[in-house]
Structures are given as C-alpha cells and as structure tokens.
Amino acid sequence: MTAILHRITGKLQVPHTDARLLQLTNNAVFALPQPGIVIRISRTQRLRDRADKVAALGIWFTATNAATIRLTPGIDQPVLVDDFAATIWDYIPPTPPEPTIEDLGHVLQHFHRIAPPPFDLPAWDPVGDARRRITDAEGLSEHDHDYLLTWCDQLAPQVDALRDTAPPTLIHGDAHTGNLLRTPDGGVVLCDFDATSLGPWQVDLTAVPVGEARFGRHGAHRRLATAYGRDVTTDPAWPVLRQARELKMIAAAAPLLRSTPGITDEFALRLRTVQDRDSHARWTPFADLQR
Numbered sequence: 001m002t003a004i005l006h007r008i009t010g011k012l013q014v015p016h017t018d019a020r021l022l023q024l025t026n027n028a029v030f031a032l033p034q035p036g037i038v039i040r041i042s043r044t045q046r047l048r049d050r051a052d053k054v055a056a057l058g059i060w061f062t063a064t065n066a067a068t069i070r071l072t073p074g075i076d077q078p079v080l081v082d083d084f085a086a087t088i089w090d091y092i093p094p095t096p097p098e099p100t101i102e103d104l105g106h107v108l109q110h111f112h113r114i115a116p117p118p119f120d121l122p123a124w125d126p127v128g129d130a131r132r133r134i135t136d137a138e139g140l141s142e143h144d145h146d147y148l149l150t151w152c153d154q155l156a157p158q159v160d161a162l163r164d165t166a167p168p169t170l171i172h173g174d175a176h177t178g179n180l181l182r183t184p185d186g187g188v189v190l191c192d193f194d195a196t197s198l199g200p201w202q203v204d205l206t207a208v209p210v211g212e213a214r215f216g217r218h219g220a221h222r223r224l225a226t227a228y229g230r231d232v233t234t235d236p237a238w239p240v241l242r243q244a245r246e247l248k249m250i251a252a253a254a255p256l257l258r259s260t261p262g263i264t265d266e267f268a269l270r271l272r273t274v275q276d277r278d279s280h281a282r283w284t285p286f287a288d289l290q291r
Contacts, residue, residue, distance in 0.1 A: 001028035004041055007081045012037075012088070024260060025286055026194065026252060031091060037072050038089045044136055044255050051078035051085035053121070054193045058087065060117040067107050069181060069191045089191075092181045099180035101208065101220045103188040105227025107180065111190060112201050114170050124163055124171060124199025126244040127156045130251035139257030139264070144271060148254070151247060151274075158240045166200035166237075173197055175204040176211060178287070202241055205232035210245045214283045246274060253286060262289035 001024070009016040014035035023029040028041045042051050055078050058071035070090045071077060078085040134140065134148050172179070173195025180188050205228060209221040225231040232238060253260075253267045266284055273281035 001030075001041060001043065004028075004081055004084050004086075005030050005039060008039055008041070008079055008086050011079060011081070012075065023287060025256065033091055033093065036091045038069075038091050039086050040089065041084055041086045043084075043259075048083070048085045050194050051087055053196070054078075054087050056119055057117065057121075057193050057196055058089070060119075061114075064114055066114055067110055067187070067189050068193075069189050092183055092189075095182045095184050095186075097182070099177050099182050099188045101177060101223045102227040103180055104175060104177050104208070105224050105229075107188055107190055108172070108175055108204050108228055111172060112169050112204070116168070116170050116198060121170075122197045123168070124173070124197045124203055125159070126248050127152045127159050129195075130247050133251045133254045137254035137257060140254055147271070147275065148247075148251060155240070155243055155247065159244060162237050162240050163199055166202075168198040169201040171197060171199050171201060171203045173199075173203065174207060176207045200237065202230075202232050202235055202237055203244075205230065206241045206245045209233050210242055210249070213279065214246070214249070214281075215285060216282050246270075249283070250274065 001021075005019060005028070006016055009019075009032070014032065014037065016032060018034045019030045019032050021028065022031050022038070026043055028043055030039045030041075032039065040054075042048055055071065058068075058077070060066075061068040062070055069092065072088045072090050075088050078087050131149065131152050134145060134152075137145070140148075172190060172193070174192060175190075179190060179192045181191055182188055205224065208224045209232065211217060212221050221233070232241065235241070250267065250270045253263050256263050257267060263286060266286065266289060269281070270283055273283075
C-alpha cells in the first residue's frame with residue numbers, strides 16, 4: 001500500500017515524506033498533513049466501484065453543503081493506479097475534543113434529511129455486500145465459506161422485506177463516532193462513505209448498540225437514542241438489523257485474512273460465537289488490532 005501511495009502522490013505531484021497510515025482494513029488510509037490531503041486506497045479490485053460512488057457522493061455533499069468531509073478540488077477522481085482506486089480528501093487536523101455519541105445523533109439527523117443525489121445509488125444490501133466479500137476471500141476454509149453463504153441465504157429474504165417496506169433514505173451505512181471528525185471551527189462532520197446507500201434510516205442507528213453488545217461499551221446506545229430521538233432496539237426490525245450488522249462485521253474481514261496481521265484470529269472468534277449463538281461474547285475492533 002505504501003508503494004501504491006508513492007505512485008499516487010507522484011501522479012498528484014505532492015510530497016509524501018510526512019505520510020502516516022491511519023487505517024488498514026478494506027481501505028488503506030494515509031494522512032499527508034504537509035500537502036493537506038488524505039488518500040483512501042481501495043485494497044481489492046472488487047471494491048474499486050465503490051471509489052466511483054464515493055467520489056460522486058463527495059461532489060454531491062459539497063453541492064448540498066452537507067456536514068461531511070470534502071473531496072480535494074481540482075483532481076479528477078477517483079485516481080487509478082493499476083488495479084487500485086483512490087479518493088483524495090481535504091485533511092482535517094486532529095482537533096479536540098473528540099466527537100461524542102451525541103454529535104453522532106445530531107449529525108445523523110441532518111444526514112437523513114439530505115435529498116438523494118441525482119444519480120443512481122445502490123440500495124442497502126448487506127447480504128449482497130457480504131457475498132461479494134466472501135467471494136473475494138482467498139483465506140477462507142471451505143467450511144467457513146459454506147457457513148457464511150448459508151447465513152446470507154437465510155438472511156436475504158428478511159432484509160429484502162425490510163428494505164421493500166421502508167421509505168428509501170440516504171444512509172451512511174457505517175455510522176459510529178470513529179467516522180466523525182471535529183473541524184477546527186468546532187463543527188463535526190462525517191467521513192467514510194463506502195457503505196452509503198438508500199435504505200431504512202434505522203440502519204444508521206444499529207452500529208452503536210451492536211458495538212456496545214459486542215465490544216463491551218456501555219451507555220453509548222442510550223445517549224445516541226436520546227440525541228437522535230429514536231431507540232432502534234425497540235423497533236420491530238431490530239432482530240434483522242442486528243443480524244445484518246454482525247454479518248457485515250464478520251464478512252468485512254474475509255478478503256483480508258491473508259494480508260493483514262491479527263485479523264485471522266479475530267475473524268475466527270467472531271464466526272465461532274455466531275455459530276454458537278453466543279450473543280454475549282466480546283469481540284475486538286479490527287482497527288485496534290493494527291495499533
């Protein structure tokens with residue numbers, strides 16, 4: 001990923017001497033404070049189409065003055081290097097205090113009121129996304145591969161029924177405080193739009209209570225429900241939403257099993273606890289494994 005970064009900065013004619021890795025999961029995310037940009041590189045060819053969507057969304061968010069990070073202007077995006085695609089964003093320096101769960105609730109209220117853009121966006125499809133990641137995974141055992149696809153087959157009709165009965169809303173798709181940034185003027189903006197789609201608004205309130213249950217973080221869900229004004233765990237769709245979120249949290253790592261240290265053991269733990277129907281087992285965030 002560092003080699004690809006150097007080729008991208010060469011195309012952009014910007015220095016990379018101060019580049020630092022912020023994240024290494026489905027994207028390699030590098031901050032370059034000196035030129036004032038952040039470069040997000042899709043790590044697998046199957047995720048390249050997301051870069052096109054994200055670039056188009058970035059333009060739309062600027063046009064609607066949404067509370068989101070901004071694409072760096074003057075660059076034809078996404079930037080392509082071999083089988084990799086990258087988007088380039090304005091760098092926001094670390095600004096205290098860190099965004100809170102209340103900030104997330106307020107930002108999501110505004111985000112869900114943004115009109116859908118005048119171009120096609122995918123419908124919320126957690127099962128289809130999981131299937132693509134499973135297909136892209138070279139390190140899966142035959143047993144795990146079959147189990148995950150069976151889970152997808154069982155969950156798909158429930159997801160379809162929920163999606164078809166809910167008014168389509170612009171949803172972030174991976175809403176948690178880790179995808180918030182505080183700007184130097186004290187505002188808070190959303191980032192990471194890989195999973196943005198049209199679907200039930202409840203999807204964006206699901207990551208926090210599921211994360212609370214799986215990562216042992218207490219109190220966040222109650223505060224989010226208060227800030228947003230709705231408690232998703234009391235919604236009739238909650239059992240389907242939770243399953244869809246947990247499938248995403250497992251399948252997201254499948255393409256990385258051979259390439260990212262620390263992922264394999266955590267992936268195995270998550271899958272085993274789902275197979276055992278152990279809803280109380282604690283997981284470790286993949287981002288924490290890279291620190």
